[in-house]
Amino acid sequence: MRSNPLSSMAIHGVLILYSALALFPLLLIAINSFKSKKGIFRDPTALPLGELYSTKGYQSVLANGDFPLYFGNSLTVTLISLVLILLLGAMAAHGLTEYRFKGNGLLGLYLILGIMVPIRLGTVALLELFVKLGLTNTLTALVLVYTAQGLPIAIFIFTEFLKSVSGEIKDSARIDGLSEYRIFFEVVLPLIRPVIATVAVFSMIPIWNDLWFPLILSPGEETRTVTLGIQQFIGQYTVNWSAVLAALTVAIVPVLIMYVIFSKQLIRGITAGAVKG
Amino acid sequence: MSHSIPSGSRWRWYIVFFVAPATLIYTVFAIYPIVESLRLSLFAERDAVEAFVGIDNYKKLFTEPYWADQFWNAFKNNVWLFVLHMLIQNPVALALAAILSIPNLRGAATYRTIFFLPTLLSVVVIGFIWQLILSPLWGITPAFMNFMGVGKFFAPWLGLESSALTAVTLISIWQYVGIPMMLFYAALLNIPEETLEAARIDGLNGWSIFWKVKLPLILPTLGLVGILTYIGNFTASFDLIYTLQGGLAGPNGSTDVMGTFMFRTFFGFQAQLGDVNMGATVASSLFFIILIGVSVYLFGVQRRLQRYQA
Numbered sequence: 001m002r003s004n005p006l007s008s009m010a011i012h013g014v015l016i017l018y019s020a021l022a023l024f025p026l027l028l029i030a031i032n033s034f035k036s037k038k039g040i041f042r043d044p045t046a047l048p049l050g051e052l053y054s055t056k057g058y059q060s061v062l063a064n065g066d067f068p069l070y071f072g073n074s075l076t077v078t079l080i081s082l083v084l085i086l087l088l089g090a091m092a093a094h095g096l097t098e099y100r101f102k103g104n105g106l107l108g109l110y111l112i113l114g115i116m117v118p119i120r121l122g123t124v125a126l127l128e129l130f131v132k133l134g135l136t137n138t139l140t141a142l143v144l145v146y147t148a149q150g151l152p153i154a155i156f157i158f159t160e161f162l163k164s165v166s167g168e169i170k171d172s173a174r175i176d177g178l179s180e181y182r183i184f185f186e187v188v189l190p191l192i193r194p195v196i197a198t199v200a201v202f203s204m205i206p207i208w209n210d211l212w213f214p215l216i217l218s219p220g221e222e223t224r225t226v227t228l229g230i231q232q233f234i235g236q237y238t239v240n241w242s243a244v245l246a247a248l249t250v251a252i253v254p255v256l257i258m259y260v261i262f263s264k265q266l267i268r269g270i271t272a273g274a275v276k277g
Numbered sequence: 278m279s280h281s282i283p284s285g286s287r288w289r290w291y292i293v294f295f296v297a298p299a300t301l302i303y304t305v306f307a308i309y310p311i312v313e314s315l316r317l318s319l320f321a322e323r324d325a326v327e328a329f330v331g332i333d334n335y336k337k338l339f340t341e342p343y344w345a346d347q348f349w350n351a352f353k354n355n356v357w358l359f360v361l362h363m364l365i366q367n368p369v370a371l372a373l374a375a376i377l378s379i380p381n382l383r384g385a386a387t388y389r390t391i392f393f394l395p396t397l398l399s400v401v402v403i404g405f406i407w408q409l410i411l412s413p414l415w416g417i418t419p420a421f422m423n424f425m426g427v428g429k430f431f432a433p434w435l436g437l438e439s440s441a442l443t444a445v446t447l448i449s450i451w452q453y454v455g456i457p458m459m460l461f462y463a464a465l466l467n468i469p470e471e472t473l474e475a476a477r478i479d480g481l482n483g484w485s486i487f488w489k490v491k492l493p494l495i496l497p498t499l500g501l502v503g504i505l506t507y508i509g510n511f512t513a514s515f516d517l518i519y520t521l522q523g524g525l526a527g528p529n530g531s532t533d534v535m536g537t538f539m540f541r542t543f544f545g546f547q548a549q550l551g552d553v554n555m556g557a558t559v560a561s562s563l564f565f566i567i568l569i570g571v572s573v574y575l576f577g578v579q580r581r582l583q584r585y586q587a
Contacts, residue, residue, distance in 0.1 A: 019392070117567065
């Protein structure tokens with residue numbers, strides 16, 4: 001069946017059709033973001049050439065939005081949360097799998113509870129807590145929430161992986177006289193490198209794309225993330241199509257570049273290990 | 278792996294060092310807020326003082342028409358969202374994963390990368406993109422439909438009460454099909470080659486190998502995708518609907534889901550003031566709805582699947 005050229009053509013036909021469905025909306029937005037308003041409406045599928053070409057949209061984005069600031073905020077929040085999730089998650093998973101202590105199993109269960117219970121359900125109390133701590137409209141609040149949100153899945157994946165790792169290397173490190181701390185940082189951390197990509201992907205996407213917590217915990221102009229910034233910007237400029245299209249393109253491009261660079265590791269990370277049936 | 282250190286009576290500080298930071302952050306910023314929300318749902322503000330009212334808030338939510346109408350409307354919409362994701366997103370994801378997992382498929386990596394792309398983008402961006410594309414103002418969708426000869430079926434779907442929720446759901450499916458696809462794909466790749474070889478020797482063709490061998494083997498992943506869809510549908514749907522239809526989830530509440538309902542209840546909108554305790558009550562109800570789903574999954578679906586596997 002697999003060598004049959006006809007069915008092979010049908011298969012590629014389906015795949016190409018679906019690729020078009022996935023890509024066309026994004027391309028359409030990108031192409032039209034470089035056109036004048038007239039061009040956008042008169043000829044939406046034409047390439048932005050000749051008299052259709054215009055960068056007016058990007059000029060409005062530059063003039064009226066603070067996108068470099070939003071990107072900086074998103075980047076800061078995502079990266080710090082990610083480092084905390086990976087480091088603290090790996091430490092906890094190591095502690096849970098390596099040592100036998102009272103309440104070990106229960107603690108492990110408690111820590112992965114959050115996979116099933118979305119943290120958004122605690123928003124009401126979370127906002128009150130941050131008001132008390134004086135952390136509303138700070139990036140710190142977002143980092144803390146996203147770290148708490150990301151830890152359960154990270155601990156789960158790291159634990160599953162560490163269970164399958166042989167203890168011999170660690171034991172020989174102990175014989176060499178390494179302290180328990182050095183064993184973690186010098187032996188275990190390098191060992192779990194293959195799953196770090198997986199955990200990073202699972203944690204990163206929801207943080208970068210989240211609208212809920214930025215909207216509620218840090219809506220201020222100075223602490224806006226890209227996702228919230230886009231939402232607010234477009235809310236104000238609904239009639240300015242060039243500006244809206246340009247803002248959307250500005251939001252897509254950095255993610256696209258990162259994806260093109262990392263897609264191999266990313267997809268290998270998702271399909272390997274972590275989610276075995 | 279816990280064989281190396283004999284558990285002595287000595288307090289082993291390094292264990293605290295490894296486990297405490299994660300436990301602390303997780304407890305303070307994830308578990309405590311949820312527990313505190315559950316507590317708040319049992320209180321109400323009476324004369325500017327917080328008073329214990331038992332399950333009065335829940336009674337109010339489920340029986341007073343003002344609240345009950347909104348609650349059941351949002352719940353019903355969430356169920357529809359879930360059903361559509363299960364009936365469209367997950368089968369499409371499975372079909373794409375099945376095709377991608379054909380051995381030596383040319384360009385598989387490229388297709389995979391393309392299919393997963395929309396999943397990576399922010400819901401806000403995706404929402405606005407589709408709003409523009411479906412807009413009668415721009416006219417790109419009616420033009421395309423005219424070209425296909427079905428132009429007379431075009432309608433401003435996002436603006437119509439009858440079709441807005443389904444339109445929003447289809448956008449969400451378009452974006453998120455990548456996640457179940459990857460999960461199915463990983464599960465299909467993990468099926469040992471010998472199993473498939475044996476089936477081929479038994480004379481099964483590709484089609485029946487898929488239905489009789491592969492599908493039963495990846496049933497646990499189907500269960501996992503099911504529960505993830507369930508949880509995501511009740512919480513994550515807020516972002517897309519807030520972006521596309523606003524906090525009121527219009528037209529006329531037809532796209533209101535638990536997320537937008539909770540947001541409005543907590544923060545208030547227009548004439549209605551925000552209410553912390555009722556917000557907590559909506560959140561807690563959602564907590565129990567998710568708990569029921571997760572229990573069904575853990576004790577019903579997953580256990581049965583494991584027995585099936587063994």
